[in-house]
Amino acid sequence: MKTIVIHQEYADDYITRPAGERLRNEILQFSQQAKVCLDFQNKKVASVSFFDESLGKLVDEKWKREDFYEKIVLKNIYKLDLKVLNKILLDRDPLFEIERLL
Amino acid sequence: MNLIRKYQFPKTLSLGSSTKFLLLLDSLRVDSREVELREHEGQVVAPSGLAMLAFLKDASAESKIRLSMSRKLQVPSVIADSKITTFPDLQLYTYQNDSAFLIGRSTFDPFIGERLEQLFSTVLTEEELFAVQLLMNELMQNAQDHSGSERFFVYAGLSEDTFEFGCFDSGISIPAKLEQKYGLKDDVEAIEKALQKGTSTRRMRSGGLGLWHCFDHLKDMQGSLIILSRFGSLRRYFKNKKISRKILKVPLRGTWVGLSFKMERQ
Numbered sequence: 001m002k003t004i005v006i007h008q009e010y011a012d013d014y015i016t017r018p019a020g021e022r023l024r025n026e027i028l029q030f031s032q033q034a035k036v037c038l039d040f041q042n043k044k045v046a047s048v049s050f051f052d053e054s055l056g057k058l059v060d061e062k063w064k065r066e067d068f069y070e071k072i073v074l075k076n077i078y079k080l081d082l083k084v085l086n087k088i089l090l091d092r093d094p095l096f097e098i099e100r101l102l
Numbered sequence: 103m104n105l106i107r108k109y110q111f112p113k114t115l116s117l118g119s120s121t122k123f124l125l126l127l128d129s130l131r132v133d134s135r136e137v138e139l140r141e142h143e144g145q146v147v148a149p150s151g152l153a154m155l156a157f158l159k160d161a162s163a164e165s166k167i168r169l170s171m172s173r174k175l176q177v178p179s180v181i182a183d184s185k186i187t188t189f190p191d192l193q194l195y196t197y198q199n200d201s202a203f204l205i206g207r208s209t210f211d212p213f214i215g216e217r218l219e220q221l222f223s224t225v226l227t228e229e230e231l232f233a234v235q236l237l238m239n240e241l242m243q244n245a246q247d248h249s250g251s252e253r254f255f256v257y258a259g260l261s262e263d264t265f266e267f268g269c270f271d272s273g274i275s276i277p278a279k280l281e282q283k284y285g286l287k288d289d290v291e292a293i294e295k296a297l298q299k300g301t302s303t304r305r306m307r308s309g310g311l312g313l314w315h316c317f318d319h320l321k322d323m324q325g326s327l328i329i330l331s332r333f334g335s336l337r338r339y340f341k342n343k344k345i346s347r348k349i350l351k352v353p354l355r356g357t358w359v360g361l362s363f364k365m366e367r368q
Contacts, residue, residue: 046235
């Protein structure tokens with residue numbers, strides 16, 4: 001399992017679309033070898049852009065919901081960020097079950 | 103070029119007095135060497151009023167007009183300092199009191215969350231605080247990515263029983279940005295288009311859903327939204343689902359997105 005601690009590795013910026021794009025590319029790269037764990041340490045992100053760009057747009061990379069369930073784990077994500085991310089992923093796929101990423 | 107123009111502030115300087123503000127801004131383009139602003143006894147400057155004054159200061163610097171007002175006003179000292187007639191350093195606009203803050207920025211502020219927590223964690227609920235941070239993050243990114251402006255102002259704070267926050271830039275404006283891609287009837291339609299899901303100014307790759315998702319939070323708080331951009335004015339009141347569309351007589355050369363919600367809702 002490859003762990004990315006968001007507030008450490010993205011300490012300078014975990015808000016903007018470019019930061020989200022960087023994370024998406026890391027996920028795409030690392031998930032070829034192992035499951036990727038995103039550890040948020042219960043700290044806030046509060047950015048639709050970051051979540052949409054990093055995780056939402058994996059759908060544009062042809063990821064199906066099963067790919068998310070197999071390749072991503074969300075750890076210590078702040079409860080209100082989880083709600084935001086859930087909306088984003090449901091918007092991309094109405095049958096998405098975010099609980100399967102926890 | 104020898105005119106001194108005098109203006110009386112509205113009793114409460116806020117987004118609610120935007121018509122007078124636009125007229126004043128427009129008048130800076132007419133020859134004069136000084137604009138004197140006069141306050142009322144007990145003058146109130148709401149958080150959005152702080153952003154108006156910062157914008158006005160920048161506009162007067164652009165027109166090389168001296169802006170003078172009482173130094174007693176609770177505003178950033180750089181705004182009230184009539185000796186400063188060039189573009190002030192953005193950091194000089196940073197201001198905070200017990201119930202509001204104003205920040206001048208050229209890029210998004212990564213510490214807005216900490217600032218909001220520090221100032222408002224006792225007056226806003228956890229959900230409200232999160233929603234404000236979420237919306238402010240999106241507004242700043244939009245100003246940075248789309249307005250083309252080197253300077254924008256963000257503000258937040260309490261104004262009586264209302265919490266207001268927003269972002270004000272002097273950039274290209276939403277209508278000018280969208281008319282390159284979409285055929286639009288007028289500037290109000292351009293603003294409405296910008297709020298629709300999937301609208302993007304990008305042609306080569308898909309845009310985002312930032313603000314579109316964020317407005318759900320404003321709806322939950324039964325808040326209101328005001329967008330002024332070029333000749334367009336759109337006001338949405340989520341509590342009674344009222345929408346007001348207006349073509350402005352005097353344009354705003356930039357974009358102002360102002361959001362607010364009542365502190366005690368039923």
